[in-house]
Amino acid sequence: MTRHRFSTEEITLCRRSLLVWYDKHKRKLPWRDWHDTDSNIVAYRVLVSELMLQQTQVATVIRYYETWMNQWPNVNSLASASEDDVLKCWAGLGYYNRARNLHKCAQLIVNEYNGEFPRDLDIMINRLPGVGRYTAGAVSSIAFSLPNPILDGNVIRVLSRLRCIGSDLKKKSTTDHLWSLAADLVCPERPGDLNQSLMELGATICTPQKPKCTECPIQKQCLAYEQQIHQSSTDIEQCSTNCTFCLKPTEIDSSRSLVEHYPRKKVKTKQREETSFVLVLYRLNSQLEFLMLKQKQSNLLSGLWSFFEVISPPDFDQMNERKRKTFLIEQIQHMSCNIDDIKLAGQCRHLFSHIDKQYIIYYALDDLSIPTAQTQWFTEEQVLTSAISTAMKKVFNVALPQIKLRAFNGKKVGLESIHFPG
Structure with a gap:
């Protein structure tokens, strides 16, 4: 000793x-x-x-x-x-x-x-x-x-x-x-x-x-x-x-x-893999705006603004696109669009300390939803500068170019490349 x-x-x-x-x-x-x-x-x-x-x-x-x-x-x-x-x-x-x-x-x-x-x-x-x-x-x-x-x-x-x-x-x-x-x-x-x-x-x-x-x-x-x-x-x-x-x-x-x-090596805990569906809702007034939800204090990104995220069911690999969209509509209450409005934007991945997260990203036009105490419409600039996680900025980076193409009838308006750190 x-x-x-x-x-x-x-x-x-x-x-x-x-x-x-x-x-x-x-x-x-x-x-x-x-x-x-x-x-x-x-x-x-x-x-x-x-x-x-x-x-x-x-x-x-x-x-x-x-x-x-x-x-x-x-x-x-x-x-x-x-x-x-x-x-x-x-x-x-x-x-x-x-x-x-x-x-x-x-x-x-x-x-x-x-x-x-x-x-x-x-x-x-x-x-x-x-x-x-x-x-x-x-x-x-x-x-x-x-x-x-x-x-x-x-x-x-x-x-x-x-x-x-x-x-x-x-x-x-x-x-x-x-x-x-x-x-x-x-x-x-x-x-x-x-x-x-x-x-x-x-x-x-x-x-x-x-x-x-x-x-x-x-x-x-x-x-x-x-x-x-x-x-x-x-x-x-x-x-x-x-x-x-x-x-x-x-x-x-x-x-x-x-x-x-020295010191004795810790046994690393393997990150669990998780997949979520994310829906980016937008509207076009004088400019594009995006509906965001403030996360509850108990959530992983508590207190931050986020797009609408739903943990995918265990059998999501066997679900076709229509079933996935139906699942989204059933889970998300803050939306007035229907299943045909929802389009697939793509996927992205983000590594949290304990979660290897895969996001399957959808977007939809929704110009009827009225903001509540938990939701708010953000301009593109506000999305870039507000209290939003790196993971959600990655999601936005995937969805935004396609939203602009759709919103402006295929015209390449403001499609300059966007890059978020992390």
Whole structure:
């Protein structure tokens, strides 16, 4: 068990080496590029960046972060924003509960804490929506210089390799031990920078595959690297036959380096495949307009505007086009068109985190439907700029050219190519 902890000397060496390396090699990222001495502003910037970075790559987040901060530079401006505007700014990042939680956080901080971020870790975790132990640790250490640890995917990887933690990450005993290791390393003088150095090391050097061990500032404190030098699973030193953290020789895959065995690989959950019928309803007044539905809070894209979507029945492959259209009419209430008005536009695919989604897209002229509290007519420009998911923009991209051809009697009016990111 001793080998799975840091000695006092190792803690000192790791802190010193990490901070020197971080000061020299840290990436220039917009959420680090602040000149404010107001810790409340810093806390807000950290909170926004950390929630955006959950499940999302840095390169993708940068553009969204800069747009967000230009629109809502502080917690008060975000608190006064509408949910529609917040979701519109977030559209394309996915995991939309993150945006709603940010909005709720801002409103709660303004209404209950007079616009000042709470500094107490327990208050952050228990009162701020969407803020867990990791996010609270990041905000408190970076903005308020409080010596609280963090543990995200990058830090887990670094610590697992430093101390050879090869046990199942789903076990509470494993995560508890990793949190205690992170707490050991936090530097009281520069807790925010130390935490960020661990994240930075995991993101740029201690990567999941092909880690750059020769460039690592704490290579000499890394037990996984020490094992790799031996280049043999039979040389792995075991604490004891009952050690719950050590990898067993039978768990070593010779096709990978020993360092890459830490942390233990998670078993990936296969995305389920799902097919939906989508109906794009349009009308032509002075310009084309499209009827859209606001998704319920319980839906996958809750709070966003969407075209009319129906999960296809299990036997949809055996259904002919007329049966599919009949099924659509039976399921969708907000329409006044008949079966002969509905035309097939094509298909598109979108990958969600847990769903491999296939959309079969139809369109129909519907100039009689009256908008309700849940529906609204959108112009083409509004579809492009409103709180609409990337998946629905892909659907629109397929349907729009054919709708224009039909609406304008085959004349190629405004059929310039459209491209949506993602």
